[in-house]
Amino acid sequence: MLHAVIMAGGSGTRFWPQSRRDRPKQLLRLAGPRAMIQATCDRLAGWIEPNRTWLVTGAAHADETRLQLPELPRDRLLIEPCGRNTAPCIGLAAIRLLAEDADAVMLVMPADHVIEPPAEFRSAVESAVDVVAREPEALVLFGVPPTYPATGFGYIERGEALAGGEERTFRVESFREKPDYTTAANYQSSGRFLWNCGIFVWRAERILAALEMYEPEMHAQLDALRPAIGTESWTEALAREFPQMNSISIDYAVLERAEGVLVREATFQWDDVGSWRALMRLLGTDDDGNTIDAIHDGLDTRGCIVRSTDAGHLVATLGVQDLIVVHTPDATLVAHKSDEDGLRRLVAEIERQGHERFL
Amino acid sequence: MLHAVIMAGGSGTRFWPQSRRDRPKQLLRLAGPRAMIQATCDRLAGWIEPNRTWLVTGAAHADETRLQLPELPRDRLLIEPCGRNTAPCIGLAAIRLLAEDADAVMLVMPADHVIEPPAEFRSAVESAVDVVAREPEALVLFGVPPTYPATGFGYIERGEALAGGEERTFRVESFREKPDYTTAANYQSSGRFLWNCGIFVWRAERILAALEMYEPEMHAQLDALRPAIGTESWTEALAREFPQMNSISIDYAVLERAEGVLVREATFQWDDVGSWRALMRLLGTDDDGNTIDAIHDGLDTRGCIVRSTDAGHLVATLGVQDLIVVHTPDATLVAHKSDEDGLRRLVAEIERQGHERFL
Numbered sequence: 046m047l048h049a050v051i052m053a054g055g056s057g058t059r060f061w062p063q064s065r066r067d068r069p070k071q072l073l074r075l076a077g078p079r080a081m082i083q084a085t086c087d088r089l090a091g092w093i094e095p096n097r098t099w100l101v102t103g104a105a106h107a108d109e110t111r112l113q114l115p116e117l118p119r120d121r122l123l124i125e126p127c128g129r130n131t132a133p134c135i136g137l138a139a140i141r142l143l144a145e146d147a148d149a150v151m152l153v154m155p156a157d158h159v160i161e162p163p164a165e166f167r168s169a170v171e172s173a174v175d176v177v178a179r180e181p182e183a184l185v186l187f188g189v190p191p192t193y194p195a196t197g198f199g200y201i202e203r204g205e206a207l208a209g210g211e212e213r214t215f216r217v218e219s220f221r222e223k224p225d226y227t228t229a230a231n232y233q234s235s236g237r238f239l240w241n242c243g244i245f246v247w248r249a250e251r252i253l254a255a256l257e258m259y260e261p262e263m264h265a266q267l268d269a270l271r272p273a274i275g276t277e278s279w280t281e282a283l284a285r286e287f288p289q290m291n292s293i294s295i296d297y298a299v300l301e302r303a304e305g306v307l308v309r310e311a312t313f314q315w316d317d318v319g320s321w322r323a324l325m326r327l328l329g330t331d332d333d334g335n336t337i338d339a340i341h342d343g344l345d346t347r348g349c350i351v352r353s354t355d356a357g358h359l360v361a362t363l364g365v366q367d368l369i370v371v372h373t374p375d376a377t378l379v380a381h382k383s384d385e386d387g388l389r390r391l392v393a394e395i396e397r398q399g400h401e402r403f404l
Numbered sequence: 405m406l407h408a409v410i411m412a413g414g415s416g417t418r419f420w421p422q423s424r425r426d427r428p429k430q431l432l433r434l435a436g437p438r439a440m441i442q443a444t445c446d447r448l449a450g451w452i453e454p455n456r457t458w459l460v461t462g463a464a465h466a467d468e469t470r471l472q473l474p475e476l477p478r479d480r481l482l483i484e485p486c487g488r489n490t491a492p493c494i495g496l497a498a499i500r501l502l503a504e505d506a507d508a509v510m511l512v513m514p515a516d517h518v519i520e521p522p523a524e525f526r527s528a529v530e531s532a533v534d535v536v537a538r539e540p541e542a543l544v545l546f547g548v549p550p551t552y553p554a555t556g557f558g559y560i561e562r563g564e565a566l567a568g569g570e571e572r573t574f575r576v577e578s579f580r581e582k583p584d585y586t587t588a589a590n591y592q593s594s595g596r597f598l599w600n601c602g603i604f605v606w607r608a609e610r611i612l613a614a615l616e617m618y619e620p621e622m623h624a625q626l627d628a629l630r631p632a633i634g635t636e637s638w639t640e641a642l643a644r645e646f647p648q649m650n651s652i653s654i655d656y657a658v659l660e661r662a663e664g665v666l667v668r669e670a671t672f673q674w675d676d677v678g679s680w681r682a683l684m685r686l687l688g689t690d691d692d693g694n695t696i697d698a699i700h701d702g703l704d705t706r707g708c709i710v711r712s713t714d715a716g717h718l719v720a721t722l723g724v725q726d727l728i729v730v731h732t733p734d735a736t737l738v739a740h741k742s743d744e745d746g747l748r749r750l751v752a753e754i755e756r757q758g759h760e761r762f763l
Contacts, residue, residue: 344746344753357734362737362739378720391703394701
């Protein structure tokens with residue numbers, strides 16, 4: 046049976062001031078009427094039932110997550126006592142769902158990406174599930190054909206196409222770190238490189254076996270949790286074992302080391318909504334190249350993103366270009382679009398100045 | 405006796421969004437702990453007593469003005485039923501104070517300028533009063549020596565120095581409209597041109613005689629008001645006569661036509677606080693050239709004015725230069741400093757878009 050595992054980590058700096066420590070990106074309405082995490086669950090409707098949908102999030106965000114997802118069974122929410130990157134997160138989900146379904150296949154995906162259309166996503170995932178049915182050792186990643194020379198993603202070099210008629214599935218030739226711009230442009234033009242979008246399909250048993258091989262200590266810690274599953278001591282056991290686990294991504298822990306790693310070309314539209322600039326792609330721009338989501342009046346305003354989370358607040362702009370203006374009731378950001386990566390530095394500065402109450 | 409006449413007109417566009425239609429510039433704290441109109445009255449303390457201080461303002465702003473100036477006798481507040489520029493405003497004050505003091509000398513000044521130090525201002529005004537005592541027909545303007553090639557002020561060309569030892573007082577040679585930049589630079593370097601700062605000293609009887617000569621209809625309308633002074637029919641009479649008066653400045657109506665117009669060089673510091681940029685002069689700038697009056701954190705931020713009227717709101721800036729950012733609880737402005745004159749156009753656009761509630 047196919048289970049969905051939704052990873053809802055997220056720290057909340059890249060969309061400050063709309064995102065905050067207690068309300069990271071996946072809990073925000075960024076590009077539509079539904080919060081990212083709601084849209085992610087909506088995508089599974091009529092396909093993977095709530096009882097086979099698992100959501101892993103941090104303790105600080107559990108209450109809001111439950112509020113936003115009333116249809117999610119309470120015991121399908123797995124609460125990490127602290128963030129430990131994706132390998133422990135996926136390992137945790139794997140032991141939990143294996144306790145109910147020894148043949149479980151996992152679709153692992155982040156809670157805060159935009160994927161369209163749902164039917165195409167479903168079809169692509171189902172074909173990956175078919176691969177796993179034929180090759181039980183397969184670890185399938187989704188790879189997105191680059192649409193621009195992105196320097197912010199890891200890349201997957203695809204190798205030989207899979208025999209057996211599975212279209213668009215390839216052996217992985219190599220993993221590449223985030224490249225510089227020239228390298229990214231070469232990757233794009235070569236046609237052999239795909240963005241690693243952090244969406245995976247594999248058997249739960251298989252990923253645990255891989256963790257046992259490459260992260261034996263983590264595997265032992267996960268094993269130690271198994272007797273507590275479904276008992277009153279679960280939270281206590283998790284609080285004891287989880288923080289000790291190696292904080293490492295599944296990519297480093299397993300995928301870059303394992304045999305049998307495959308990449309399935311994403312035939313769906315994908316956007317990681319990695320920064321405020323993504324709003325321009327997702328919401329589109331007006332005749333002046335602006336993306337406006339606020340009561341707004343502007344003159345000589347071009348290439349700007351203007352947002353207010355306060356439906357009664359006017360943002361007025363005059364003679365400005367390429368700015369990001371985000372107003373919230375207690376904090377306003379005015380940033381140049383080109384310096385958007387500086388948002389992390391700015392958030393650090395806000396903390397350094399003793400203004401944590403705005404974070 | 406010397407009377408002060410404070411003109412508190414002001415429409416409230418140049419400091420939007422802090423200024424609003426119901427709270428124009430003179431009622432704002434822009435550059436210190438006191439509102440402009442309070443600072444203007446403070447300047448007269450120990451010199452011109454409240455009973456000889458007259459304040460002319462619009463009906464919409466009378467209540468707030470009374471609140472801000474509790475020491476001003478109620479009958480010293482003259483309330484215009486509508487704005488009619490400075491000539492009717494000054495004429496109204498003249499008839500009103502002549503009813504109490506037939507020899508009244510008027511010091512006329514706007515409510516929303518910054519003048520420092522008060523002692524130097526007093527000394528300069530007293531010397532103009534001395535001139536008027538010797539030359540009862542004199543109409544004395546104050547002229548500010550240009551400190552930069554301003555294109556936003558009218559200029560006064562000074563002529564021959566006044567005989568009789570009155571330092572820094574000259575016959576007016578000519579009035580010049582707001583010049584272009586090159587002309588303004590020539591004016592400044594010549595040393596013969598002064599900014600017309602809208603501060604005047606003359607006998608009340610003299611300015612009324614001048615109005616009778618150059619604006620006979622206005623003079624007749626003012627005359628018609630005189631029997632109502634101090635009676636219950638004053639408000640009604642004013643509502644009848646005042647709106648019919650010619651809306652014209654005292655400069656056009658009288659000063660550019662009359663004989664005996666003198667200019668007294670301003671030996672005080674003067675700033676008309678004409679736009680947001682004035683805050684940089686008045687509040688100074690930090691090492692990055694920013695003028696900050698808000699909880700603010702910034703990175704790579706230079707030459708900006710950042711203000712919030714909400715003491716609990718953080719404004720954060722990143723990678724921006726030469727911006728004006730003004731946050732208020734219900735409206736935020738982000739404007740390029742160079743396009744500041746566009747604020748009037750922006751306010752018109754806000755109205756056009758049906759957003760008057762923010763004006």
